[in-house]
Amino acid sequence: MPEYKWPPMNKRKIMGQRISRLDGPAKSSGRAKYPSDLNPQGLLHGVMVTSPYAHAKIRSIDTSAAKAIPGVTAVRNFVEAGAEIQWAGAEIVAISATTEEAARDAVRAVKIDWEVLPHVVKDENLAKVGTRAKAAGEQITGDPDKALAEADVKLEADYGIPVITHCCLEPHGQVISWKGDQLDYWPSTQAVSTVATQLATLIGVPATQINVTCDYMGGGFGSKFPPDTWGAEAAKLSKESGGRPVKLFLDRATELTIAGVRPSHYAKIKIGAKSDGTITAWQSDSWSSGGFGGGGMAPIPYVFVNIPNRRNNHAAVALNAGPQRAWRAPNHPQASFLTCSALTDLAAKLNMDPLALLQKNAGLTLRADTYKDQLNKAAELMDWKNKYHAPGEGKGTIRRGVGIGVATWGGGGHASKAKLTIHPDGSVEVELGSQDIGTGTRTCITMVAAESLGLPMSAVKVKVGKNSYPASGPSGGSTTIGGVSTSTRKAAINALEKLFEKVAPSLGVPPDQLEAVDSRIQVKGNPNKAMSWKQAAQKIGPSPIEEMGENVPAQAAREGLNTLGAAGVQMAEVEVDTETGIVKMRKMVAVQDCGLVVNPKTAESQVFGACIMSICSALFEERVMDQVTGRVLNPDMEFYKLAGLPDIGEIVVHMDIQEVHDKRGVIGLGEPCAIGGTAAIANAVHNALGVRIPMVPVTADRVLNALGNKRYA
Amino acid sequence: MSSTNDSDKDKRAQSGFSRRSWLRGAGIGTGAVGAGVLAPEAEAQAAPKVLSGEVEISLDINGRKRSVKVEPRTTLLDALRNRMDLTGAKRVCDRGTCGACTVSVNGKIVYGCTMLAVDAVGKNIQTIEGLAPEGQLHPVSAAFVNNDAQQCGYCTPGFVMAAKGFLDKHPNPSREEVEKGLAGNICRCGTYVGVRAAVLEAAKNYKGGSNA
Numbered sequence: 001m002p003e004y005k006w007p008p009m010n011k012r013k014i015m016g017q018r019i020s021r022l023d024g025p026a027k028s029s030g031r032a033k034y035p036s037d038l039n040p041q042g043l044l045h046g047v048m049v050t051s052p053y054a055h056a057k058i059r060s061i062d063t064s065a066a067k068a069i070p071g072v073t074a075v076r077n078f079v080e081a082g083a084e085i086q087w088a089g090a091e092i093v094a095i096s097a098t099t100e101e102a103a104r105d106a107v108r109a110v111k112i113d114w115e116v117l118p119h120v121v122k123d124e125n126l127a128k129v130g131t132r133a134k135a136a137g138e139q140i141t142g143d144p145d146k147a148l149a150e151a152d153v154k155l156e157a158d159y160g161i162p163v164i165t166h167c168c169l170e171p172h173g174q175v176i177s178w179k180g181d182q183l184d185y186w187p188s189t190q191a192v193s194t195v196a197t198q199l200a201t202l203i204g205v206p207a208t209q210i211n212v213t214c215d216y217m218g219g220g221f222g223s224k225f226p227p228d229t230w231g232a233e234a235a236k237l238s239k240e241s242g243g244r245p246v247k248l249f250l251d252r253a254t255e256l257t258i259a260g261v262r263p264s265h266y267a268k269i270k271i272g273a274k275s276d277g278t279i280t281a282w283q284s285d286s287w288s289s290g291g292f293g294g295g296g297m298a299p300i301p302y303v304f305v306n307i308p309n310r311r312n313n314h315a316a317v318a319l320n321a322g323p324q325r326a327w328r329a330p331n332h333p334q335a336s337f338l339t340c341s342a343l344t345d346l347a348a349k350l351n352m353d354p355l356a357l358l359q360k361n362a363g364l365t366l367r368a369d370t371y372k373d374q375l376n377k378a379a380e381l382m383d384w385k386n387k388y389h390a391p392g393e394g395k396g397t398i399r400r401g402v403g404i405g406v407a408t409w410g411g412g413g414h415a416s417k418a419k420l421t422i423h424p425d426g427s428v429e430v431e432l433g434s435q436d437i438g439t440g441t442r443t444c445i446t447m448v449a450a451e452s453l454g455l456p457m458s459a460v461k462v463k464v465g466k467n468s469y470p471a472s473g474p475s476g477g478s479t480t481i482g483g484v485s486t487s488t489r490k491a492a493i494n495a496l497e498k499l500f501e502k503v504a505p506s507l508g509v510p511p512d513q514l515e516a517v518d519s520r521i522q523v524k525g526n527p528n529k530a531m532s533w534k535q536a537a538q539k540i541g542p543s544p545i546e547e548m549g550e551n552v553p554a555q556a557a558r559e560g561l562n563t564l565g566a567a568g569v570q571m572a573e574v575e576v577d578t579e580t581g582i583v584k585m586r587k588m589v590a591v592q593d594c595g596l597v598v599n600p601k602t603a604e605s606q607v608f609g610a611c612i613m614s615i616c617s618a619l620f621e622e623r624v625m626d627q628v629t630g631r632v633l634n635p636d637m638e639f640y641k642l643a644g645l646p647d648i649g650e651i652v653v654h655m656d657i658q659e660v661h662d663k664r665g666v667i668g669l670g671e672p673c674a675i676g677g678t679a680a681i682a683n684a685v686h687n688a689l690g691v692r693i694p695m696v697p698v699t700a701d702r703v704l705n706a707l708g709n710k711r712y713a
Numbered sequence: 714m715s716s717t718n719d720s721d722k723d724k725r726a727q728s729g730f731s732r733r734s735w736l737r738g739a740g741i742g743t744g745a746v747g748a749g750v751l752a753p754e755a756e757a758q759a760a761p762k763v764l765s766g767e768v769e770i771s772l773d774i775n776g777r778k779r780s781v782k783v784e785p786r787t788t789l790l791d792a793l794r795n796r797m798d799l800t801g802a803k804r805v806c807d808r809g810t811c812g813a814c815t816v817s818v819n820g821k822i823v824y825g826c827t828m829l830a831v832d833a834v835g836k837n838i839q840t841i842e843g844l845a846p847e848g849q850l851h852p853v854s855a856a857f858v859n860n861d862a863q864q865c866g867y868c869t870p871g872f873v874m875a876a877k878g879f880l881d882k883h884p885n886p887s888r889e890e891v892e893k894g895l896a897g898n899i900c901r902c903g904t905y906v907g908v909r910a911a912v913l914e915a916a917k918n919y920k921g922g923s924n925a
Contacts, residue, residue, distance in 0.1 A: 020858050
């Protein structure tokens with residue numbers, strides 16, 4: 001059995017270095033071709049007719065006028081008359097034409113006779129959703145009633161976090177074309193190796209006929225796994241247009257209406273504690289909605305899971321609104337916001353610093369020492385001691401405050417296969433049916449292969465983005481880095497073993513006495529008994545060495561190359577103008593453990609980005625529904641607000657890189673760092689004002705409403 | 714409750730209120746009331762034909778004259794992306810908010826989605842493809858790479874163009890000036906920390922158009 005384990009931290013030459021992403025030049029020069037950039041010969045443009053109503057039945061569809069528009073090549077009404085539509089924006093007809101302009105004209109020419117039905121699109125008030133709320137059952141641990149009755153201090157409060165959208169900058173869609181029975185498919189996807197099979201099922205052709213390519217993709221955040229209606233319909237439009245390529249990407253309004261949301265979450269929370277801050281009881285009555293399918297309960301109480309007496313009641317609310325999709329750390333940002341807001345308000349009732357409250361109750365978490373260390377580190381980086389004050393204490397109309405949010409996540413590696421080839425000319429390639437969704441996966445795979453083979457990164461060509469390569473899991477749930485680093489490592493070590501066998505006779509030692517160092521194959525520890533990589537490769541013979549490596553999640557713990565379980569603490573400092581209600585970020589601190597960090601540079605970028613996403617959700621982002629029309633009121637980018645460059649303040653990222661974490665192996669990072677920030681910011685506003693804004697985003701109107709007649713001077 | 718085909722968009726299409734059909738109405742001498750005096754039958758026949766027409770124009774892009782067929786309504790962005798295969802500028806919000814389609818027109822930074830292609834005739838257009846020859850990096854692009862000012866990268870070309878345009882006018886910016894100057898571009902992955910560092914670094918290596 002070959003030795004796969006990672007070289008010790010101090011022996012690594014490439015892994016652990018701050019490497020600029022390899023596809024950076026292609027991206028920053030505008031040459032990188034995303035699926036939406038492809039313009040193959042004979043390209044047609046696809047556009048869909050979508051429902052203007054949130055709930056309605058189709059009586060009839062008349063596409064004759066659309067078909068008559070010059071340039072239109074195919075019109076497909078794939079929803080039958082009589083069908084009931086459950087959200088505005090639902091896809092009904094797909095049209096392709098020689099120009100996008102003609103396709104849009106044709107969309108406008110489709111006549112649909114509707115029977116409009118009543119809808120419910122807003123969920124912040126549970127009393128108003130009627131029968132749309134479905135109880136999910138009660139969970140009880142211990143005796144929450146008794147514990148709450150006996151508590152020295154009790155908190156009762158309501159909190160809410162609304163639906164937000166993914167708002168991927170490259171919209172959902174694909175270019176697709178037929179060549180004979182082969183379907184060339186260029187989706188903007190997070191799932192190169194699984195999307196073909198799903199499309200095959202949708203359109204009824206064998207997966208063997210579908211060739212997926214996705215070199216770059218413009219953001220997914222959990223929303224770009226399936227081929228979707230638009231993938232299937234683009235394939236059919238292409239077929240009906242003689243196989244000509246069809247480009248069908250959602251326009252911005254449709255993108256924000258149907259291409260995925262993060263479910264809302266609301267909760268009435270009760271917490272009981274002893275006067276020394278020991279938490280004894282938790283009760284929550286919560287509800288959430290991610291569209292017509294309702295929404296599941298976030299894992300609350302979050303992180304502090306072992307509160308001895310707990311009761312959870314939850315209701316899923318079915319709304320006539322676009323469906324949920326996984327959203328970077330599904331249900332965790334909501335759980336962190338609800339829990340950490342309530343704990344901060346409890347601390348205020350106890351006249352305690354929330355940092356002290358969390359420290360005191362660290363025993364209720366599954367990793368007490370890690371959270372204590374991280375809270376201390378974050379406090380040091382934030383200068384918490386000097387910045388924290390009793391809630392609302394301070395002078396002047398502009399108030400500053402600090403707050404905390406915590407996070408946990410799994411992040412074990414997904415199933416992944418890699419093929420590594422050493423050619424007789426010494427060149428090396430690694431192939432995986434994985435994808436680089438902007439996290440730097442391509443670069444990390446190259447680093448792992450180069451490290452394992454003792455070569456510079458420039459000597460390794462990594463190929464991802466095709467389903468013809470060995471299958472690798474979808475990029476979701478922070479599972480990619482663990483999966484691809486493990487499969488690549490094993491493929492490289494397996495290939496190296498084969499190379500050693502070929503080279504050993506020339507160096508006069510058994511193969512297991514060889515090592516690959518600095519572009520040489522040498523007798524272990526003896527650079528004088530060596531040959532260059534190129535000379536070694538010439539011993540291979542005419543056929544290249546091709547070896548596979550595989551990450552099997554069930555075996556990963558035993559092998560130790562990747563593992564799961566990441567903790568994180570984030571702190572925020574804000575400044576609130578009590579006259580305008582405007583909240584400004586001053587500083588954010590993120591302390592993150594993520595095991596062995598392959599590339600600290602791109603890893604830090606992940607955490608910076610996650611902090612900024614948290615700023616978006618804490619201060620700006622909300623999908624606003626209109627109960628009158630049943631539509632999204634802000635399906636655009638001027639009213640669906642995201643943070644801009646002036647909104648972020650200073651951000652300090654502390655990757656907790658140290659031997660003790662490194663030994664655990666590689667752990668995914670994308671989700672855990674995208675969780676705690678929203679709570680931290682909301683809590684910082686509470687600390688600044690002494691008043692809880694129960695809903696995020698903490699917009700100026702919500703601040704002013706919460707302040708009422710309270711004056712700050 | 715019942716209604717027929719009554720989304721606003723559909724109404725607009727049915728009434729034929731497009732530039733082309735208005736011109737067609739004007740052409741038969743009935744002017745703005747044309748739609749009203751057309752026999753209902755004729756209107757019914759004409760209604761679905763929201764006619765469009767292409768004209769050939771010449772655009773001066775990255776120092777080269779290029780002919781392209783566009784419709785009157787085709788934006789500069791769509792002309793570049795759909796009709797000229799210059800795809801560095803991205804279509805994201807398509808209404809002048811996010812900056813992903815940023816290009817330079819007569820030395821001024823503009824959102825390509827807010828300018829009609831026909832309005833760009835006779836103007837000097839620069840896209841990101843024109844910043845440096847293929848295989849080479851403009852100093853602003855290089856600074857984006859060094860500072861990892863990109864994740865998915867879809868907003869990056871727009872940011873690079875906006876940053877270059879900003880630096881052309883503000884060669885020695887402060888951090889606050891960078892933040893304000895690039896407030897017209899939006900990134901979803903959250904690359905702003907890298908972008909801020911990249912623009913400050915680029916300011917040192919790139920001086921006001923000399924490397925353009």
